[in-house]
Amino acid sequence: MEYFEIKDEITPATVSAALAALDDAYNGNEITIQLPYNGGGSVDAAIWLIEAIKQTKAKVTIEVDRYVISAAAFIYLWFIIYPELHVEAKTTGEPAILVYHRPRVIIDEHLAFLNDLNDRTDEWETLKEFTEIFDKLFEYLMAACGYTAANENIYEYSQCALKHQLRHVRDGYYSNQDFVMPT
Amino acid sequence: MLNINLNKVRNNISASANNKKEAYEKLKSFKEKNEQLKAVYVAKGQKQIKISL
Numbered sequence A: 001m002e003y004f005e006i007k008d009e010i011t012p013a014t015v016s017a018a019l020a021a022l023d024d025a026y027n028g029n030e031i032t033i034q035l036p037y038n039g040g041g042s043v044d045a046a047i048w049l050i051e052a053i054k055q056t057k058a059k060v061t062i063e064v065d066r067y068v069i070s071a072a073a074f075i076y077l078w079f080i081i082y083p084e085l086h087v088e089a090k091t092t093g094e095p096a097i098l099v100y101h102r103p104r105v106i107i108d109e110h111l112a113f114l115n116d117l118n119d120r121t122d123e124w125e126t127l128k129e130f131t132e133i134f135d136k137l138f139e140y141l142m143a144a145c146g147y148t149a150a151n152e153n154i155y156e157y158s159q160c161a162l163k164h165q166l167r168h169v170r171d172g173y174y175s176n177q178d179f180v181m182p183t
Numbered sequence B: 001m002l003n004i005n006l007n008k009v010r011n012n013i014s015a016s017a018n019n020k021k022e023a024y025e026k027l028k029s030f031k032e033k034n035e036q037l038k039a040v041y042v043a044k045g046q047k048q049i050k051i052s053l
Helices: A012-024 A043-057 A071-081 A126-147 A163-172 B005-013 B017-043
Strands: A002-005 A006-008 A031-041 A059-069 A085-092 A099-100 A104-108 A111-112 A155-157 A160-162 A179-183 B051-052
Touching: A002 A012, A002 A163, A006 A012, A006 A155, A012 A031, A012 A043, A031 A071, A043 A071, A043 B017, A043 B051, A059 A071, A059 A179, A071 A085, A071 A099, A071 A155, A099 A126, A126 A163, A126 B005, A126 B017, A126 B051, A160 B005, A163 A179
Parallel strands: A002 A031, A006 A031, A031 A059, A059 A085, A059 A099
Antiparallel strands: A099 A179, A104 A111, A104 B051, A155 A160
16 A cells, blocks of 8 residues: 655645656555645646546545645646546545636736636636536535525515525636645 | 535536536636747737636
8 A cells, every 4th residue: 555645735746746746556456546635736746646646456445634735726626526446535434625716827925816817818728628617516515515596586585586505506617716625 | 705605515516527528628628729829929028928727
């Protein structure tokens, strides 16, 4: 059994040892990838890790702990929503917090989400494709939570108009806010 | 924060094999476009800009 702790952030450097082990694994090998207090990071590194986990011959456990944010949340959710027989994604058993948001481009410390841009910008096609990938995962998650179109209806209470909690969550996510969920 | 625990609802998630296949194809397509975008940034001298998570 091999253990790889990828803590703090997802970068080419922090995932490199795990990538090598996943690539070199034989049938019967067991690899645990721990993502404790991970704040996310690199798009490339996250995708390399997802692809290496999918393609490896090893049995893989992905274990999250404390907080799992952004790129780390993307990796964790990917294998919950698109499961593989040889991969188990789980917590350590202790409560953890998942923080998920739409991808963005950082330009001079300013954040550009897809709906901040237009189709004349260099980033449009690429960010659109990645945002659709993220939105699909999010919608699977919402459906699992019980979201239906009926949750868009306004609830009247003492002459006040209230939104369902799942509508608040969706509105926040599609307004480019962080989606936070215990796990 | 949504007061629903992911561990309690994860068994309700049902992506089909086709959905999964499409997701990996889309991931591959994104990777190719992202490499092209990086080349545009390099050509414009804007290497510090990138899609981020």
